[in-house]
Amino acid sequence: AQKVTQAQTEISVVEKEDVTLDCVYETRDTTYYLFWYKQPPSGELVFLIRRNSFDEQNEISGRYSWNFQKSTSSFNFTITASQVVDSAVYFCALSETDKLIFGTGTRLQVFP
Amino acid sequence: EAGVTQFPSHSVIEKGQTVTLRCDPISGHDNLYWYRRVMGKEIKFLLHFVKESKQDESGMPNNRFLAERTGGTYSTLKVQPAELEDSGVYFCASRLAGGSYNEQFFGPGTRLTVL
Numbered sequence: 001a002q003k004v005t006q007a008q009t010e011i012s013v014v015e016k017e018d019v020t021l022d023c024v025y026e027t028r029d030t031t032y033y034l035f036w037y038k039q040p041p042s043g044e045l046v047f048l049i050r051r052n053s054f055d056e057q058n059e060i061s062g063r064y065s066w067n068f069q070k071s072t073s074s075f076n077f078t079i080t081a082s083q084v085v086d087s088a089v090y091f092c093a094l095s096e097t098d099k100l101i102f103g104t105g106t107r108l109q110v111f112p
Numbered sequence: 113e114a115g116v117t118q119f120p121s122h123s124v125i126e127k128g129q130t131v132t133l134r135c136d137p138i139s140g141h142d143n144l145y146w147y148r149r150v151m152g153k154e155i156k157f158l159l160h161f162v163k164e165s166k167q168d169e170s171g172m173p174n175n176r177f178l179a180e181r182t183g184g185t186y187s188t189l190k191v192q193p194a195e196l197e198d199s200g201v202y203f204c205a206s207r208l209a210g211g212s213y214n215e216q217f218f219g220p221g222t223r224l225t226v227l
Contacts, residue, residue, distance in 0.1 A: 037218070043220045043221050044220040044221065045155075046218075047220035091154075093155075098160055099145065100216065102156055104152070
């Protein structure tokens with residue numbers, strides 16, 4: 001069965017520190033998609049990235065970067081030089097056909 | 113362009129009462145999804161509409177939950193009668209038809225508290 005594990009329940013860092021959020025997934029599908037969503041205090045889920053299973057290239061977008069490794073079934077998310085505005089709950093998700101399988105989320109608190 | 117909207121943002125009801133949640137998807141999005149997050153746990157899929165048809169309702173917890181999407185526009189999710197374990201945040205998401213990926217746009221959620 002498909003499953004997403006985010007072992008880190010909560011992480012606290014001080015501004016400007018780098019932080020990595022871990023995501024490990026399980027699937028028997030050969031074609032799948034992985035996602036990261038951000039849930040700020042306002043409550044909505046904000047799409048951050050989508051990666052398909054055939055594209056293992058790492059991606060960088062500003063201070064955000066993602067490391068996809070099929071060999072370890074991981075899709076980790078790193079924030080470089082964290083800022084207070086990065087404080088949120090971050091969810092990793094896996095697509096199963098047309099529905100998303102989410103992890104339990106990691107709450108990131110960035111202190112000034 | 114307006115995003116996915118949900119109403120109400122919060123609802124507090126007593127056990128045994130009925131509550132109806134509403135979701136308005138992004139205009140033109142045929143696919144509409146309901147998800148739920150119970151406190152501290154993962155966000156779980158409830159069901160998926162394609163236009164007005166239920167494509168997948170495998171995540172609906174029991175027959176106290178009824179989802180509708182008349183006319184293929186907005187959707188409602190009714191809980192009747194509500195139980196304590198129904199408390200959580202209910203998210204709605206929508207997606208364009210077709211496409212080779214599953215980018216779903218989420219609404220702000222409805223926080224339901226059953227006392």
